[in-house]
Amino acid sequence: MSEHHIVTPATYLKVLIALAVLMVLTIAAAEVHFGEPFNLMIALAIAVTKAVLIVLFFMHVKYSSHLTWVFVGAGFFWFIIMVALTTADYLSRGWHSPFTG
Amino acid sequence: MATVVTDPNAAPAVHYLNWRKTVASWLFSLDHKRIAILYLISISVFFFVGGLLAAAFRLELLTPEGDLMQADTYNRYFTLHGVVMIFFFLIPSIPAVLGNFLIPLMIGAKDVAFPKLNLASWYVYMIGGTLGVLVLVTGGVDTGWTFYSPLSTTYANTNVFLAAMAAFVTGFSSILTGLNFLVTIHTMRAPGLTWFRLPLFIWAHYATSIIQVLATPVVAIAIFLIAIERVWGVGVFDPALGGDPILFQHLFWFYSHPAVYIMILPGMGVISEVIACNARNRIFGYPFIAFSSVAIAIVGFLVWGHHMFVSGQAMYSSLVFSVLTMLVAVPSAIKIFNWVGTLYRGNIVWTAPMLYAMGFLGLFAIGGGTGLFLGVTGTDIHLHDTYFVVAHFHYVMVGGAVMAYLAGLHFWWPKITGRLYNHLLGKLSAIIVFIGFNATFFPQFLLGMQGMPRRYHSYREEWQLLNIFSTSGAMILGIGFLLPVLYFTWSLVFGRRAGANPWGAKGLEWEKASSPPSPHNFDHDPVVTEEAYAYTGREQLSV
Numbered sequence: 001m002s003e004h005h006i007v008t009p010a011t012y013l014k015v016l017i018a019l020a021v022l023m024v025l026t027i028a029a030a031e032v033h034f035g036e037p038f039n040l041m042i043a044l045a046i047a048v049t050k051a052v053l054i055v056l057f058f059m060h061v062k063y064s065s066h067l068t069w070v071f072v073g074a075g076f077f078w079f080i081i082m083v084a085l086t087t088a089d090y091l092s093r094g095w096h097s098p099f100t101g
Numbered sequence: 102m103a104t105v106v107t108d109p110n111a112a113p114a115v116h117y118l119n120w121r122k123t124v125a126s127w128l129f130s131l132d133h134k135r136i137a138i139l140y141l142i143s144i145s146v147f148f149f150v151g152g153l154l155a156a157a158f159r160l161e162l163l164t165p166e167g168d169l170m171q172a173d174t175y176n177r178y179f180t181l182h183g184v185v186m187i188f189f190f191l192i193p194s195i196p197a198v199l200g201n202f203l204i205p206l207m208i209g210a211k212d213v214a215f216p217k218l219n220l221a222s223w224y225v226y227m228i229g230g231t232l233g234v235l236v237l238v239t240g241g242v243d244t245g246w247t248f249y250s251p252l253s254t255t256y257a258n259t260n261v262f263l264a265a266m267a268a269f270v271t272g273f274s275s276i277l278t279g280l281n282f283l284v285t286i287h288t289m290r291a292p293g294l295t296w297f298r299l300p301l302f303i304w305a306h307y308a309t310s311i312i313q314v315l316a317t318p319v320v321a322i323a324i325f326l327i328a329i330e331r332v333w334g335v336g337v338f339d340p341a342l343g344g345d346p347i348l349f350q351h352l353f354w355f356y357s358h359p360a361v362y363i364m365i366l367p368g369m370g371v372i373s374e375v376i377a378c379n380a381r382n383r384i385f386g387y388p389f390i391a392f393s394s395v396a397i398a399i400v401g402f403l404v405w406g407h408h409m410f411v412s413g414q415a416m417y418s419s420l421v422f423s424v425l426t427m428l429v430a431v432p433s434a435i436k437i438f439n440w441v442g443t444l445y446r447g448n449i450v451w452t453a454p455m456l457y458a459m460g461f462l463g464l465f466a467i468g469g470g471t472g473l474f475l476g477v478t479g480t481d482i483h484l485h486d487t488y489f490v491v492a493h494f495h496y497v498m499v500g501g502a503v504m505a506y507l508a509g510l511h512f513w514w515p516k517i518t519g520r521l522y523n524h525l526l527g528k529l530s531a532i533i534v535f536i537g538f539n540a541t542f543f544p545q546f547l548l549g550m551q552g553m554p555r556r557y558h559s560y561r562e563e564w565q566l567l568n569i570f571s572t573s574g575a576m577i578l579g580i581g582f583l584l585p586v587l588y589f590t591w592s593l594v595f596g597r598r599a600g601a602n603p604w605g606a607k608g609l610e611w612e613k614a615s616s617p618p619s620p621h622n623f624d625h626d627p628v629v630t631e632e633a634y635a636y637t638g639r640e641q642l643s644v
Contacts, residue, residue: 086351092415
C-alpha cells in the first residue's frame with residue numbers, strides 16, 4: 001500500500017535545507033520594502049511554498065492514496081473560502097450603496 | 102449430538118462491562134464502548150454544572166433589580182454556563198458518547214480505526230475540562246462564551262487566559278474524534294455495507310466529522326491568538342497594535358457557526374434512527390437525508406457573517422452572507438419533511454425515545470425557522486443581542502441537540518447497559534422536558550421582540566412577568582432533566598434484562614450484537630445483505 005512508502009533520509013535532508021533557505025528568504029523579504037500589495041504577496045508565496053513542502057514530504061501526502069489527496073484538496077479549498085469571504089469584507093468596507101450614497 | 106438451545110435474548114456471561122473490573126481497566130481501556138461510558142459520565146457532570154449555573158442566573162432574573170447577585174457575578178455565571186455547555190457538553194455529547202459506542206457496532210467493526218487515539222481524545226478532553234474547572238474555582242471569566250475582542254484582549258480582568266486555554270485544549274479532543282470517525286467509516290465497514298446501506302446516523306457523523314476536522318483548528322488558533330495578545334501584547338486584534346477586532350469575529354464565527362452543526366447534525370442522525378424504528382417504516386427519502394447532512398456541512402461554512410451584521414462588517418458582505426444563510430435552511434427543511442414522510446402510514450409506537458424525537462421535530466423547526474429572522478439583515482438589526490437570539494439558539498441547541506441526545510440515550514440505553522428503564526417515567530420525563538423547555542424559552546422570544554437585551558442582570562419592570570414564566574419553566578425543565586438520572590441509575594441495578602433487540606429495531610447493533618455487547622462486539626464477523634431500515638411494520642416491541 002502507498003502509506004508504506006519509505007522516505008529516504010536524504011529526501012528529508014533536502015526538504016529541511018529548502019525550508020531553511022525559505023526561512024532566510026522570509027526574513028530577508030521582511031527587511032525589503034516592495035510596496036503594497038507586493039510585501040504581502042511575496043511573504044504569502046514563501047509561506048505557501050514552505051507549507052506545501054511540509055504537507056507533501058513530512059506529512060507523506062505525496063505518497064498517499066487518492067482519497068487522502070481529495071481530503072487535502074478539500075482542506076485547501078475550504079481554507080480559500082475562509083480567506084476569500086473574510087477578505088471580501090475588508091475590500092468592500094469603503095464601498096457606498098447606490099441607494100443611500 | 103445433543104443440541105444446546107440458548108436464548109438469543111439472554112445477556113452474555115462475558116460482556117464489555119464485566120470482562121475486566123479494575124479501575125485501571127476502565128481508565129486505560131481501548132474499547133470504544135468503555136471510552137463512550139467515560140465520556141458519558143464526564144459530560145453528564147459538566148451538563149449538571151452548566152445547568153446549576155443557569156438555574157442560579159435564572160433565579161436572579163426573577164426580579165428586575167440585581168438583588169441575588171451583582172453584575173460581575175452574573176457575567177461570570179452566564180459566561181461559564183455558555184463555555185461549559187458548548188465546549189464540554191454539547192460538542193462532545195452525541196459524537197463522543199453515542200457515536201463512539203455505536204459507530205463500530207453499526208458498521209460491523211470491532212473498534213474504531215485508532216483506539217489509542219480514541220482514548221487519548223478523552224484524556225485531552227479531561228485536561229481541557231480540568232482547566233475549565235480551574236477557571237470556575239479561581240474567579241471565573243466574564244467575556245461571554247464568544248471571547249470577543251477587545252473585551253477579552255484588553256478590558257476583561259478575569260481568567261480569560263485559562264478559559265481560552267481550556268477551550269483550546271478541548272478542541273483537540275474534538276478534532277481527534279472526528280478524524281477517528283472519518284477513517285473508521287471509510288475503511289472498516291462490514292462486507293456488503295455499501296455507502297447507501299449505511300444507517301443515517303453514520304452519514305450524520307461523517308458530515309459532523311468533516312466539520313470537526315476542518316473548522317476546530319480555526320477557533321483553536323483564534324482563541325490562542327487572544328491569549329498571546331493578552332499576555333504578550335502581540336498585535337492581532339487590537340487596532341492600537343495594528344490589529345482589527347472584527348477579524349476575531351470572522352475567525353471565531355467561521356468555526357462557531359459550523360459548530361452549531363457539529364452539535365445538531367449527530368442529533369439529526371439519532372432522530373432518523375428513532376423515527377424509522379418507532380414508525381416501523383422504511384425511512385422516506387434516504388438519499389435526500391444522507392446528502393442533506395453533507396450539504397449542511399458544506400453550506401454551513403459559508404454563512405458565518407450573519408452573526409456580524411451589526412459589527413461593522415461591510416454592507417455588501419452582509420448582503421452575501423444573508424443570501425447564503427437562506428440556503429442553509431433548505432437541507433434542514435428537507436430532513437424534517439422526510440421524517441414526517443416516514444411517519445406517514447407508519448405503525449407508530451409511542452415509546453419514550455419516540456416522544457423525545459417528536460419533541461425534537463417541533464422544537465427544532467421553531468429554532469430553525471426563527472434563525473431565518475436573524476439571517477435577514479433588516480430584522481436582525483432589531484433583534485441582535487436581544488433575548489430573541491437566546492431563545493432561538495436554545496430552541497436549536499436544547500430543543501434540538503439535547504432532545505436528540507436524550508432520545509438517543511433512551512433508545513440505546515438497553516443496548517449500552519443491557520437493562521430496561523421504567524418506561525412510564527421515561528415518557529413522563531419527555532413530556533416534562535417539552536413543557537418546561539417551552540415555558541422557559543418561548544417567553545424569551547417575546548422579550549426579545551420587545552427589545553430586552555441579553556447579558557444584563559437587571560431589566561425594565563414591564564418585562565418581569567415574562568421573566569417569571571421563564572424562570573418557572575427552567576425549574577420544570579430541571580426536574581425533567583433530573584428524572585432520567587434517577588430511573589437510569591435505578592435501571593442499572595434493578596432494571597429488567599433488555600434482550601438483544603427490545604425495540605424490534607433494524608441494524609447490526611440490534612440484530613447481531615448482544616445487550617450489552619461482547620468485548621469485541623460480534624461473535625462472528627457480520628455480513629450485510631439488505632438495505633438499512635428494512636422495516637415490515639410487524640416488528641415486536643418488548644420493553
